[in-house]
Amino acid sequence: MNEKIAIGDGDILLVVDVQNDFCPGGSLAVPHADEVVLPINRLVLRFEHVVLTQDWHPRGHQSFASAHPGSKPYETINVAYGPQVLWPDHCVQGTPGAEFRNDLQIPHAELVLRKGYHKEIDSYSAFYENDRKTPTGLAGYLRERGFKRIFLAGLAFDFCVRYSAEDAHREGFSVLVIEDACRGIDVAGSMSASRQALSARGVRCVSIDFIG
Numbered sequence: 001m002n003e004k005i006a007i008g009d010g011d012i013l014l015v016v017d018v019q020n021d022f023c024p025g026g027s028l029a030v031p032h033a034d035e036v037v038l039p040i041n042r043l044v045l046r047f048e049h050v051v052l053t054q055d056w057h058p059r060g061h062q063s064f065a066s067a068h069p070g071s072k073p074y075e076t077i078n079v080a081y082g083p084q085v086l087w088p089d090h091c092v093q094g095t096p097g098a099e100f101r102n103d104l105q106i107p108h109a110e111l112v113l114r115k116g117y118h119k120e121i122d123s124y125s126a127f128y129e130n131d132r133k134t135p136t137g138l139a140g141y142l143r144e145r146g147f148k149r150i151f152l153a154g155l156a157f158d159f160c161v162r163y164s165a166e167d168a169h170r171e172g173f174s175v176l177v178i179e180d181a182c183r184g185i186d187v188a189g190s191m192s193a194s195r196q197a198l199s200a201r202g203v204r205c206v207s208i209d210f211i212g
């Protein structure tokens, strides 16, 4: 039961949104987010194949509370595709907050997948935007390259990691979340809801100690 998971050719690690704005001092700081950097730097040594995702919003993005006069960050509103949590302005294209943490060491990353660039649609998942219809192209990329199993680490566990994991599973990949290489925001019970949603789908959450 405690056997390590051997990493092979069909495996890829998706490092989700390890960007300055999600870290302490950033505009949408996730508690203890900076603590994922060292485990991820260790983890990537095990993976030949790594993809990074980067939250990448235009100014005035619909997910920003500042775009909705009278609304405050962390409130939920209804938009064309359903409920949307409003966030402080974050990860604006070309700003320092949108850059990856400079202590992240993944020179061999093969792709940087940007998401959230449509002004009217947020994108938590690295696969489908929040309208649940607009693909980012990542599933096709990973399939075309022959990957079968996707490991996830990064920020935030209860948003981008969760929805990316669910979509990867729905797209037919085998999925594992490396939970101690993630940190979450926890808005309105989103951490426990995420754990439940993942286990209901059979997506395993494992510790970095189990990775070969």
Ligand code: VGL
Pocket (backbone or CB within 6 Å): 017, 055, 087, 124, 155, 156, 157, 158, 159, 160, 161
């Ligand atoms: C994220 C909220 C807004 C994330 C991105 O990376 O989890 N969360 N934008």
Ligand code: ZN
Pocket (backbone or CB within 6 Å): 055, 056, 057, 063, 090, 091, 116
């Ligand atoms: Zn965002």
